[in-house]
Amino acid sequence: MFFIKPIESNEDYQKYVDEKTPNSPIWKDCFNAFWVGGLICAIGQVIFEICKMRGVGETNCYAIVSIMLIFFSAFLTSLNIFNKIGKFAGAGSLIPITGFANSIVSPAMEYKSEGYVMGVGAKMFTVAGPVLVYGISSSIIVGLIYLIFNMQYISLV
Amino acid sequence: MDWFMILKAFIVGGIICVIGQVLIDKTKLTPARILVAFVTTGAILGGLGIYKKLIDFAGCGATVPLTGFGNLLSKGAIESLKKDGILGALMGGVKSAAAGISAAVFFGYIASLVSKPKIKKQ
Amino acid sequence: MKKVGKQSYIMQNPVAIVNTACIVGPKEKEGPMHTYFDQCVEDEFWGEKTWEKAESKFIKESINLAVSKSGIAMQDIDFCFAGDLLNQCISSSFGLRESNVPFFGVFGACSTFVESMILGSMTIDGDFATNVLCAASSHFCSAEKQFRFPLELGNQRPPSSQWTVTGAGASVLSKNGNGPFVTAITPGKIVDKEIKDANNMGAAMAPAALDTLITHFIDTGRKPSYYDAIFTGDLGYIGKDILTDLSMSKGYNIKGNYNDCGVLMFDKEKQDTHSGGSGCGCVASIFSGFIYKNLIEKKYNKVLVIATGALMNSTSSQQGESIPGIAHAISIENK
Incomplete structure (x- = not known):
């Protein structure tokens, strides 16, 4: 019978647990994330090219791409399919705008049982709320820093 | 159709997602934190003018990931700042990202009306 | 009951487990244990509007089943100890609100079932009760909703994560019975x-x-x-x-x-x-x-x-x- 040294301190236990806990299959995960994420972006680019061919301005083309991908994501989420894609692709479907849309649609569906105002309305941003908070706040800070370096734009109105 | 551009979008978009995947697997950050990290990074890179180069190179490969969303916010803030001063810094960001935010909220609401969550069979 | 050592107790009077019942969900049915369950439900909502209601139904039905299998009438049950994972133990209390049995809500996270069995055995051994009911339940969907993420969120579960079981178990303890x-x-x-x-x-x-x-x-x-x-x-x-x-x-x-x-x-x-x-x-x-x-x-x-x-x-x-x-x-x- 082989002998194991008793583990007493919390640090030793944490170390021991880290050894015991299997790691995520990172190569497989990254491969799936790469091709699914790439594919979503490529689909976006195809939509972009089509819009451009029809003579839509570049900024609007990008907006249409976002809206359509958000629509697809919301649609697949409501069909209970997106979570399966997400489980397979991980960051591949999370990082593109599809993940942002999914993070808004999924709590909206989940909390419907608590009513349309305090359920759907209030819980919609449980996951995506921080994205807006930090995205918007950092954009304002970036703007203000830009202003410091480009004083000619200073005016209040 | 510009097939080369589509290929570039595929590769660059894929690489950005792989960075996210490494963060998920190695740091055990929750999805919300990953998204926040990406949107903030995008906003900073956008403010520095670096992200624009990536968009010129890869198109949707750079705009579709959430870093592109962050870039859009800070780009909008800077552009409207040039027009309206400090007030612009507050107005511009959300204005430029309005389509994405509104679409997500609206489609989310519709989805909650018509659909019900189901258990993951697998 | 006799205390031995630091924190263990030996029962002095017999505490028999007269009968048990368990009802589980669809995923558990696909597992290797499916032949041992009394009932497997095909739909995680079990005809209810919400998962919380469904979980209450799991515990309610398994209690009714355990009591009817035991041959003891519901009014002869002296106490019920039950618990679950939801905030303020709502599935147990909602599941038991029509039972007319004196009720103790128990929380011990996933240890709740054995915790309630221990409390039940103690009350019987101490001559406070003749028949005691013990139960616990959990539901994958309501637990995910409360502790983790919405079900439809496309996230990956790390390899060390565990899957909350959808199901409930109940047991009837009694002074009289042939065991175990x-x-x-x-x-x-x-x-x-x-x-x-x-x-x-x-x-x-x-x-x-x-x-x-x-x-x-x-x-x-x-x-x-x-x-x-x-x-x-x-x-x-x-x-x-x-x-x-x-x-x-x-x-x-x-x-x-x-x-x-x-x-x-x-x-x-x-x-x-x-x-x-x-x-x-x-x-x-x-x-x-x-x-x-x-x-x-x-x-x-x-x-x-x-x-x-x-x-x-x-x-x-x-x-x-x-x-x-x-x-x-x-x-x-x-x-």
Whole structure:
């Protein structure tokens, strides 16, 4: 019978647990994330090219791409399919705008049982709320820093 | 159709997602934190003018990931700042990202009306 | 009841487990344990509007089934001890609100079922009651909603995560009956080894299970070989591995007769449940199904069940607190 040294301190236990806990299959995960994420972006680019061919301005083309991908994501989420894609692709479907849309649609569906105002309305941003908070706040800070370096734009109105 | 551009979008978009995947697997950050990290990074890179180069190179490969969303916010803030001063810094960001935010909220609401969550069979 | 050693008790009066019942959900039905369950429900909503209502129905129906199988009338039940994972134990209290039985809500996270069995045995042994009902439930969807993410969110589960069992188990304890009998109990104390990863519950709870296990052996003077089988609540694959190692390091070899309810519940490869099952319903349904039926058929005559619980919630975890664990042991024997 082989002998194991008793583990007493919390640090030793944490170390021991880290050894015991299997790691995520990172190569497989990254491969799936790469091709699914790439594919979503490529689909976006195809939509972009089509819009451009029809003579839509570049900024609007990008907006249409976002809206359509958000629509697809919301649609697949409501069909209970997106979570399966997400489980397979991980960051591949999370990082593109599809993940942002999914993070808004999924709590909206989940909390419907608590009513349309305090359920759907209030819980919609449980996951995506921080994205807006930090995205918007950092954009304002970036703007203000830009202003410091480009004083000619200073005016209040 | 510009097939080369589509290929570039595929590769660059894929690489950005792989960075996210490494963060998920190695740091055990929750999805919300990953998204926040990406949107903030995008906003900073956008403010520095670096992200624009990536968009010129890869198109949707750079705009579709959430870093592109962050870039859009800070780009909008800077552009409207040039027009309206400090007030612009507050107005511009959300204005430029309005389509994405509104679409997500609206489609989310519709989805909650018509659909019900189901258990993951697998 | 006689206290032995530090925290174990030997029953002086017979406490018989007259009957049990368990009802589980669709995923559990696909698992290797499906033949032992009384009823498998095809739909996780079970005809209800919300998962919380469905979970109440699981506990309500399994209690009714256990009582009717036991042949004891509902009005002859003196107390009911029951609990679950939802905030303020709503599935148990809502499930029992029409039963007209004096009710104690119990919370011990995933250890709730054995905790209520211990309390039930104590009241019977102490002559406070003749018949006691013990139950616990959990539901994958309501637990995910409360503790983790919305069901439709496309996220990946780390390999150490466990799958909350959808199901409920109930048992009827009585002064009169032919057994199997509750013979000894070791209520556990809170053990915190400062594990913070909420996706690795097995590792957080294993030290508590070890503490209770070793204390039980020292207090009662029994050895691992005394038991035909030792079961832990829901440590999962990782926790099971850790407990086997740790008890070996303390000089107790449990390798031969030890298993874990979370490991037994699902087929790890086919069902993609990572480290195994968890939740109050896990040990409740495995005990009420697999373990109890094996005791009745005398395949097991001496069983030790140690249910483990992680005493945390999402607020404590967001505030950076570690995860305290608890484990309660109950020894059940045929006479």
